[in-house]
Amino acid sequence: MVAKQRIQSVDLLRGITIVAMILVNNPGDWSHIYTPLSHAEWHGLTPTDLIFPFFLFIVGISIYYAYKNKQPNTTTYKKIAVRSLKLIGLGLFLKAFIPTVPFIQDWESIRFMGVLQRIGIVFFISAIMYLNFNWKALSGVVVVILLGYWLWLGFVPLPSGTMPTFDRAPNNWANYIDFQVLGTHMWQPDYDPEGLLGTVSSIATCLLGVLVGKVLDNPIDRKAFILFSIGIILLASGCLFSIWFPINKALWSSSFVLVTAGYGTIILSLIYYIVDVKQWHFGGVFKMVGMNAITIYFLSEFIAKSFYLIPIGEDSNIHNWLYSSVFAHETLSNKFSSLCYAMVVVLFYLGLGFYLYRKKVFIKV
Template identity: 65%
Template sequence: MAKRIESVDFLRGFTIAAMILVNTPGTWSHVYKPLLHAEWHGLTPTDLIFPFFLFIVGISIYFAYKNKSNSVETYKKVIIRSLKLIGLGLVLNWFTPYFPFIGEWETLRFPGVLQRIGIVFFISAVLYLNCSWKTILAISCSVLLGYWLFLGFMILPEGISPTFDRAPNNWAMYIDSNLLGSHMWKTDYDPEGFFSTLPSIISCLFGILVARLLDNLNNRVYLLFGTGLLLLVSGYIFNIWFPINKAIWSSSFVLVTSGWGTLILAIIYYFTDIKSIQIGSMLKYAGMNAITVYFLSSFITSIFYQVKIGENDNIHSWIYTTIYTHDFMSDKFSSLLYALTVVAFYLLLGYIMYRKKIFIKV
């Protein structure tokens, strides 16, 4: 496609900004509830962020590879990009401030956001290069249905009945615990675990299908709205039998988040691509270097947590307590203000990279 679709860059930049916002509060002790994940079942605005990004990865796959042949060179690029994403994710985990020693093998977390993006990108790209949209839709529906049936009805070893709750007899948690052991985010589960990666691929495949629709809209934006509403209603109905849950990436979660993603994309598309109203340019610029901005924000945040200032402070806590904590502001507002400052910094970085025509492809 010769002309970039403005709404896609905008939504990608918005998603990255939201990721940074929820990942860098001034203090985790004081955070507004919408900026936290649901404790288990349920959905908050924060729970929409990661599936939105995978959804956008699917859109990007469609436009990047729609004219590509199934050549060795194409697959080589797909593999290399996937490995880069997985490698960058492992680097971030190696530097994470939440483990006592940098690089300690026994506690190194294997899963992660970038690792999941890398795996999802690889599988989705291969499917897109080899399957028609009807086959991709059939695969998506089959996986969502099969995932529900497996988690909800497949008996665990020793005759134990399965559950969707946070318990040892949850299949997603059971498989991850046995495969990953101590290399998980929590002792009992990982939100980017092995088994829940399977339905997360469908979030990306829905992005591919919506991108195909987007590419053939001819300004019929109501088709996007209709698709979004169909996904949304289907997801909330499915929630009756399979609760919306980000931690295990439930099938209803895939449908609902893809529905919201499609509806929000439709709104942005109407204003930016049809009406040519320029909104949120700073978000658009960050979206053009999304992975770079996300990686830098995560990496620098880790450094800020680890570099000590005095006996009791690190860079992060010193900046927060010195600049952002005041008697006339609530703790939650101070924490949010810190996060907004971090977001503003990386949006500015995205703008500078755009002006200097720096576009880093991972």
Template identity: 65%
Template structure:
């Protein structure tokens, strides 16, 4: 397929900007509920963001490697790119904007968003190069069912049956706690933990399958995407009755529902951009074409702002928020949102600048 699919770039850009929006409120004490993750079971708009990105990674894998030879050179490029992503993620966790410039390794968080993207990209790409779509679909279904059976019905060594609760008798939490120890986001779980990365790979594989669908179909693409979306959503919400929708453990129902929403939104964008040929979403495409670079910069700058003091009492982030966004005419939630929107606009401008200068940084 020679023609670049505008909808994919736009959805990627929207997803990255949504990541930045929910990651940089003016204050975490006052955030509108839809801009926060579900506390455990459940789904908010914020919970859709990361699985959307992994889904888009899958679509990108399909078009990038559809005609690539299954050679050592191809594998080398895949491995190098994966290691770069993991390295960037570890750098973000390790970096401090003050002496000694690095976090204490004893409590350094090892997992992270970029680390998970790197691992998912590596495994999904290798599977794509070696398996046809039927095998990929079979692997996906088998993994989702197996993950449910393991987390829900495999007893612990002491004979206690597991639960899906946020507790030590949840297999995902148990494994992370015993393997990662203090190197986790929270003392009892990590949202980018070890075992939950397995179903996250399926989010990417489903993206690969949708990429193939877009490539093979010559007409009625929107209708087919809508049908696929309805299958994902209905099966995911039905599965929720036995395996609750949960981002933290990346439950099988979570995979199905988030992929359903991703396909639905992709189909809508595709209809307007690639069918009607409307270009109003081009600004998001500019961000999407440097997605990892912009996400990395936003995370690096945000961490630096939080950890760099101004006048020894406020960090840069708090200083900017209190000085320019706190206003008696707005609620604290609105002020907090306005700060986040200002940050988003900055990165929209950066994406546009990079696009106009034809700067596309490949990680």
């Protein structure tokens, strides 16, 4: 967003979201995690499941402000495409990189999809739609995506003739498509949490962010209350929809889109009221992280992966050595020790965000 157009609450929520993403992605021991810091096994929702949709929701708000005065021409499309390709390229690099010669994984073991890849694809499609459709048309697109996704995954027979299911199984349409297209380049043999069909439905998450951005930009009274009310409606709609289409992050189900966008709008409305209306400033360091969100997220993933892959001795690596040497103690529970490791990682990136902000270094991807 252009500096004079910045909404403080959006920057703050973006920073909090990135910090939360770093927290849940960097436990000391993946076998010992507090339940709120792990994803639901399949159907259901935990606080961790809110993080990625919150970021895509904020991407939508940012699209509104970044392109509201842009024309749908070749120059604008080129800038959108370049940014999308950068995000996808960074994501593929993270999946392919190894910190030892030849520095690239075997082709068969490279995972094609991921967080940055999904952000890049969703950003590209959502930005193009925003430039060419008005808010009524965008609302219609969201409805079509949510209903069409439910009908496809729930009622269209698979090529074998069997009826689909929402369970984690071969006869789930999302799993079937991913396996047919991605093959061995998936997170797990039977599903990918950033798979192809889920990427389509996640466009609705981003477009809901675009629509909320329009409300934020509208000179109306009691804006925080209106945003809060919209959030309640989205949340209630998602809970109702979950009767027929369960809340599921791995599938990025239609009910998941509505529920997470509802929570995101509610939290944004509260932060907007506190920071932008009442001018009660807090959490400045999170805002600093949010100003370099993609850069800090990329570095956190790159360093974490390197720590797991750089060996120390015959049967250890940097991550395990640090955790066992510094954080794991008999007097502490395994889950608490694991959380302490994650918190130290978070403090490091908060410090990095603070440093970059003070030096006025803002790296745009």
